[in-house]
Each structure stands twice: as structure tokens, then as C-alpha cells.
Amino acid sequence: MSDEEIRAKVFISCGQRKRTEEFETAQKIEAKLIELGFNPYIATEKQTLSGVKESIFPELESSEYFLFIDFKREQLGNEKLCRGSLFSHQELAVASYLGKQVIAFQEAGIKQRDGLMGYLQGNAIGFADRAQLPNLVVTEVQNRWNPRWKDRLLLMREADQHVDIRKGRLNPQTGMGEFVPTRFFHITVRNLNPRKMATNCYAYLEKVEQLTDTGRTDIRMKTIEFKWEGYTLPNAVIAAGHERSFDAFFVYEDNPSQVQFNVFCDSGAVIPRLPSSEDFLLTYGVISENFAHATQTFQLHLSNNVDGIRFQPVPKS
Numbered sequence: 001m002s003d004e005e006i007r008a009k010v011f012i013s014c015g016q017r018k019r020t021e022e023f024e025t026a027q028k029i030e031a032k033l034i035e036l037g038f039n040p041y042i043a044t045e046k047q048t049l050s051g052v053k054e055s056i057f058p059e060l061e062s063s064e065y066f067l068f069i070d071f072k073r074e075q076l077g078n079e080k081l082c083r084g085s086l087f088s089h090q091e092l093a094v095a096s097y098l099g100k101q102v103i104a105f106q107e108a109g110i111k112q113r114d115g116l117m118g119y120l121q122g123n124a125i126g127f128a129d130r131a132q133l134p135n136l137v138v139t140e141v142q143n144r145w146n147p148r149w150k151d152r153l154l155l156m157r158e159a160d161q162h163v164d165i166r167k168g169r170l171n172p173q174t175g176m177g178e179f180v181p182t183r184f185f186h187i188t189v190r191n192l193n194p195r196k197m198a199t200n201c202y203a204y205l206e207k208v209e210q211l212t213d214t215g216r217t218d219i220r221m222k223t224i225e226f227k228w229e230g231y232t233l234p235n236a237v238i239a240a241g242h243e244r245s246f247d248a249f250f251v252y253e254d255n256p257s258q259v260q261f262n263v264f265c266d267s268g269a270v271i272p273r274l275p276s277s278e279d280f281l282l283t284y285g286v287i288s289e290n291f292a293h294a295t296q297t298f299q300l301h302l303s304n305n306v307d308g309i310r311f312q313p314v315p316k317s
């Protein structure tokens with residue numbers, strides 16, 4: 001697991017389009033958050049709904065923290081006060097709906113508790129000197145936020161992560177049951193949130209691609225729940241900051257090139273089947289009641305010898 005994968009992401013919301021001083025301030029804040037070990041994202045204003053949907057919403061949803069910086073805008077009528085950034089307030093509304101942890105800063109001269117700010121529990125921290133804002137942000141962030149966690153599930157495995165057992169199997173020639181040496185390959189699901197339990201977690205094989213000399217071929221699979229290691233129900237709990245594994249697949253040692261899947265079903269028609277081949281890309285996913293959908297692709301190389309099988313995660317681009 002890379003360092004990038006366990007650095008908390010901070011969504012920096014400050015309307016800085018065409019405002020050089022504000023953009024420079026945001027960049028200075030970004031640099032200081034990186035020094036503190038965070039993974040910051042600076043939100044820039046989008047002029048189309050598709051731009052908001054494709055860039056802003058996904059970044060906001062995948063962030064652990066929301067940093068709200070409200071810069072002054074136009075004066076409000078005959079009042080001496082100014083409004084804040086409409087775009088940042090819209091992002092604040094989405095962050096509030098998603099339940100993100102928020103630290104808010106508001107420039108002096110903005111009408112207090114205007115818009116959504118009037119309904120949030122935490123009061124905004126005022127600032128008058130933009131040059132001092134990055135240091136104010138650092139002080140508050142160090143006191144309230146932790147850079148070493150993520151609000152998500154991570155699918156991972158070690159190169160030698162398998163278990164050898166003797167598993168029951170029906171001998172097609174004799175029609176009799178027998179116990180044969182079997183190797184189970186597992187995938188670990190780690191809960192990167194140290195404070196929130198992941199509930200009702202289900203594991204699936206979502207996509208299969210056969211690798212050949214001429215390219216990739218998609219193999220259609222039906223949706224079916226996979227079995228958690230040493231557990232008899234399809235839905236499991238992963239404790240805060242902990243992990244548990246599910247059965248990715250298994251092979252009988254006397255026929256290691258034929259992949260078997262340990263799934264919950266009462267019909268052989270829905271059990272995934274792989275064609276005779278050596279190399280595949282298998283994409284597994286885990287859904288949870290209270291965590292975002294997590295996926296990871298693994299490369300599988302089969303062999304006529306069980307010790308020659310290779311099953312490893314493909315780095316995400």
C-alpha cells in the first residue's frame with residue numbers, strides 16, 4: 001500500500017477564478033497541507049453542469065476533509081457588508097450533505113451567518129490579512145485533523161497470501177466424495193478509517209478480461225456474492241482500522257490450471273467460469289452500507305504447478 005493511499009484528502013474550496021491573489025493564497029495553503037502529510041485538492045470554478053459533475057463532485061465525495069475559505073465578493077446593496085463566494089457556498093452545501101468534516105474561514109467584511117453558514121454548528125474563523133491565512137489554516141488543521149487515514153476500503157494482497165487445505169470434491173469417475181489438496185487465494189479488505197466500522201460488506205467479481213497475444217477479451221460474468229474467509233454469511237463487518245479477507249478463488253493441486261470460485265448460490269449456472277488460458281485480469285469489488293464502492297484489479301497467471309500461480313494487484317494509474 002502506497003503512502004498516497006493512506007493520506008487524508010482535503011478539498012480546498014475557495015472561489016479563485018480570475019483572481020490572482022486568491023489563487024496564490026490557495027496554492028500556498030496547498031503546499032502547507034502537503035508538508036503536514038495531507039493530500040490536498042484545490043477546487044476551481046466550473047462554468048458548466050457537466051464540469052461540476054465530472055470533476056468537482058467526485059473529488060468532494062472522495063475527500064475526508066473540507067476546507068471552506070470564504071473570500072469577499074460584491075457589496076450587498078446599500079450595506080457596508082459584502083457577500084461571500086456563491087460557488088464555495090454551493091460546495092459547502094454538498095460537503096454538509098455528504099457529512100464531511102469542515103473547517104471554515106471567512107474574510108472580514110462578509111455578512112455573518114449568511115446563507116448555509118447560518119445553519120452550520122461551527123462558526124467560521126475570521127481573517128483580515130490574506131497573507132496570514134495559510135498559517136491560520138495550519139494551526140487549525142493541526143489541532144483538529146489527522147493526515148494518516150482514509151474514509152474508504154482498500155483491496156490488497158501479499159504475493160504469498162494463500163492457504164493450503166484438504167477440500168471435499170466429487171470424483172466424476174467414481175461418483176464418490178474425496179478430499180484433495182487445495183490452495184485458496186485470498187484478497188484482504190482493509191478499513192482505512194480508524195473510527196468507523198464498515199457494515200454489510202459484500203464481495204464480488206465484477207469484471208474478467210482474458211489476456212492473449214492479440215489483446216484483451218471481456219468475459220461476461222453474472223453477479224454473485226463471494227465468501228469471506230472462515231465465515232458463513234455473504235455480508236460481513238470490518239471493524240474500524242481493521243481488515244478481513246475473502247476467497248478470491250481456489251484450485252485443486254491436481255488440476256491447478258482450472259480456477260474455482262467459492263460463492264453463495266444454489267445453481268451452477270451463476271458460478272463464474274474461466275476459459276482455458278494462462279493469463280487474466282480479474283477486477284473485484286466490495287460494497288458496503290456506509291462506505292464508498294471499492295474496487296481493485298488483479299493479474300492472474302495460471303500454471304500447471306500450483307506454486308507457479310501468480311496473483312497480484314495491478315497498480316492504479
